Structures are given as C-alpha cells and as structure tokens.
Amino acid sequence: MTDAVRVRGLRKHYQGSTAVDGVDLDIAEGEIFALLGPNGAGKTTTVEILEGFRKRDAGEVRVLGEDPQRASRRWRYGIGLVLQSASDMADMTVAETVRHFARYYPDPRPADEVIDLVGLTAKAGAKVRTLSGGQRRRVDVAIGVIGRPRLLFLDEPTTGFDPEARRQFWALIRLLSEQDATTILLTTHYLDEAETLADRVGVIAAGRILAVDTPAELGGRASAEAEVSWLEDGTHRTLRTAEPTAAVRELADRLGPEIPHLAVRRPSLEDIYLDLIGSPQ
Template sequence: MTSTPDRAIEVVGLRKRYGSLDAVAGIDLHVNRAEVFALLGPNGAGKTTTVEILEGHRDRDGGSVDVLGHDPQHSGQAFREQIGIVLQSTGVEPYLTVEETLEQFSGYYPRPRPIGEVLEVVGLSDQGGARVRQLSGGQQRRLDVAVGLVGDPDLLFLDEPTTGFDPAARRQAWGLVHNLQALGKTVFLTTHYMDEAQQLADRLAIIVAGEIVAEGTPGELMNRDHVSTIEFQQTPAATSFIAGVLGEVAIGDGLVTIKTSEPTSALAMISGRAAEQGVELEGLTVTRATLEDVYLELAGPGAAADATGDDAGAEVSG
C-alpha cells in the first residue's frame, strides 16, 4: 500500500466482526495531516472498534488500513513512536506523581517533548507534584492526554475525550484540542456529542451501525440538503403570507415552520406581505440546519438520547 504524504490515515473497506455482528461493516475514510478529524456516532456504532484498529489494539477482519505509512496490525515500535493514544479509560499508575508519570512515559520515546511544555499544553503545570490518585476526574483525563503527547507524536488518537465531563471541563478539553491543532498535530477523535464535533473538527464522518453515513466538513454536512428553516408565531393571516412560498410548510403548536432551500426569496415574500398589512411576525427566525439536525436525521431516533445526554444537554444548541 502506498500512502500519500498529505494523508495521515487512509482506510479502505475496513471490516470487523464480533460473532455475527458487523461492528464495522466496510468503511472508507481518510484523514489529512495536521487535521482534526472527528468520528461521530451513537454509542455502539463502531467508533471505538475503528479507532482501536487504527491504533493497533485490535486486528481487523477485512480491508486495508494505512496509518502514517504503517499497517497498525503488523507494526511495532517504530509505529508506536509516532502515535499518541488516549483511551477511554485512564491507565496510569495511581501512586506516581504527575511528573513521574510523564517522565516514565517520555523514556519510551526517542524524541520526547519536554515535560514542562506538555504540562502547560494540558493545563496541569500546577499539579506536577501531585499524586495521580489525588487528581480530579477532569485532571486525570488531561494527564491521559499529556501521556499521549509526551512522545511528541505526529498523530494523536482521542477516544471520547470528554465523556462524563461537566460543561466547564468540556470547554477546557476543547481548548486543549485547539492547542494541539495549533501545534500542527493530526488529531483523530471519536465522540457522540455533535456539538463537540462541530466545535473541534476540520472534517468529520458520521458512523451508524458500522457504516459511514456522511463525511465532510461541518459546513458541508450542515448544507448537505441546503435546507434552512423559517419560523414565526402563528397569526390569523399566516396562510395568506405563505401562499406560494417554495418549501415544506408545517403549522402547529402555534408556530409556522417552513423548510426551504431558497430562504432569501421565501423570507422576502412572507415579510413583504406581513409588512404591507402592518403585521409584526412575532418570533421570526431563520436558521440553517445544525449539525445536530443532520446527525439526528442520519443516526436515527436512537441517537437522540446520546445527543442530548445529561452532561451535554446544557451545551447543545438547537
């Protein structure tokens, strides 16, 4: 397999089967260098299986995988010197201090990044002397990222980096990923929060039941169907305002909703008529599809529970 220099990851027809279940059912994806790529999907969609195959933790059943010019399944030390892995669960010795932990891990790599620098990137500069077991959950997670970074990898895998975080901790984690981006690292992250993907990813793919159902930049995905939504509170004359407007109209719950691919002309028509009659359209809004709309449409009703999960709920913007 040949890898193009601007591609960090190239996956073709990847398959993984557990018993009779196709956890990953033949997916294609690529990640460019210095890009933050998000694999978004509901729980059990195959995200972790995919990322663990890319990391070399799992063997695949079919397809080809190229990560930084290596096949993870058959590569050893040289491959692992170039990647950093942040698993879903913490995996460091609880009785060592933060600095000792990083010192230990940095010894495994040929060109480690200075420990002070790593601590700064993850925001743990003040906790260097603290024992790992005394850190808060969020701090432990940041230590995990620090351990993933200490070898100065070209590519960092983050498997659900903010699951279980409170909103403030999530914001901090996002800042951290932006820092990594600024360092020129390629980041492959998995998440089931679409706001996270929207915030962080240069490109993303949505995986549902082991298959990629959409791929592109957040902008491309949101404009996928070129649909915007016009909404206002129902008035007696509403039907006359919207007569002849191109789009899908729904009236209910005291709201008039028009989904249209030509929001400019539709809005001009509606607001023109209303203005002529001197009617103020209460609560008038025009919104384009959010990534959430696209995600829920693609991932199906099962994803809805995840998408608005407890800890994310506060931040999901509708």
C-alpha cells in the same frame, strides 16, 4: 496533502456478526477528524484496528504509511492515545507520572514543557488522585503527547466534564493541532464537540460509513431547507423554504418590520446526524 490514515474495504466479524462492513476512510495529515456513530456502530472496532490493537479480517489499512497489523516499534512511537477510561498512577505526582511515561520514548518532549502545555504547571507537584476529573484528563493528554506523536487518538475525551471544563479541553486540543500540526482522530457522542473541533466528520452506523464532510456541509446541511416560524393572528405558523431571506422579507411586508415571535432555523449537526443514522427526532 498526504494522508495520515488511508482505509479501503475494512471488514471485521465477530462470531457471525459483522462489526465493520467495508469501511473506506481517508484522514489528512494535520486534520482533526471526528468519527461519530451510535453504540455498536463499529466505531470502536475501527479505531482499535487503526491503533494496531485489533486484527482485521479483510481490507487495506495504512496509518502513518504502515500497516498497523505489522507495524514497527518506531511506528508505535508516532501514535498517541487518550483512552476513554485511562488508568492513572494515583499516588504519583503529575510531574512523576509524565516523566515516568517519557522514559518509554526515544525522543520525548521535556516533561515540564508538556505539563505547561496542558495547563498543569501549578499542579505539577500534586498527586494525581487529588485532581479534578478535568485535570486528570489533562494528565491523560500529557501522557498521550509526551512522545511527540504525529497522530493522536482521543476516545470520548470530555465525557463527564462540566461545560467550563469541556471548553478548556477544547482549547487545549486546538492548541495541539495548531502548534504541532498533530493529526487528531476524535470519537465523541457530543455533536457540539465535533462541530467545534473537527475539520471533517464521518458518520458510521451498522459498520458502514454513511457520510464524510465538514460539519457545515455534512448530509447537505448547508443547502437544506430552513424553517421559518412566526406568530400571526394569534396562531404559530411554520414555513420550510430554501429561501428564508425572501420569506422573511415577505412577512415583513405583510406584518411590519417587527415580525412577532420570528425564528429562522436551519438543520443542526444533530438533526443531520440523526437523519443519517435513521433515529427518530
């Protein structure tokens, strides 16, 4: 499988401070990749370098086969951006806004098709300023995909969304990935969002990539010990074990088939993430 993004030894310094410290990263074509990390981890700087908006100090970077630092205008047409604080054209309608941005590309998708894709056909004639936060984000996505990008950058796309709006947005991102095989690089602070959407996740802290894997396998999560808890003789008890099924069977033999307050828990993605970055849980 061809890589949409290939990074080796990426470094960036600001006034004596190291923001990115030897990052290596591969993202396959058609993959949804989530980059996770605390504030100040080097996440934003890394993504801005990949987008071609910031120069690196050292390292090799190839995005869609070109160096973003020297890339052509044709390369830029293959990149779509949905920024965290995207500006909008409040007094234009949804249709006018999408058509306006379509003019920047040599072969844009039809505006009506894109508006339908993001679920805003009923709002095509509405002014952007009258839309809800979730609907405005859909306009941002429409602008991001109007040029038929091969690679889409999503920066904190659902910040401030209510649960229903977040799930609707997730469905839209899955549709984009499945329909067009668009490669998507997602940055988010929502671990459930990463787990739901991403084929793989990477964790960055202090400018270094700490781990890259599927959400289920990250940091040895799949093979990590489970926590079995239950109530016995009026006392809540807990056991950590690599064989929770055997432990539950043993409890059932001793306490009967209905084990009081039985719970079996494996580490969540959040548990693994916090462990990787060294944050107290």
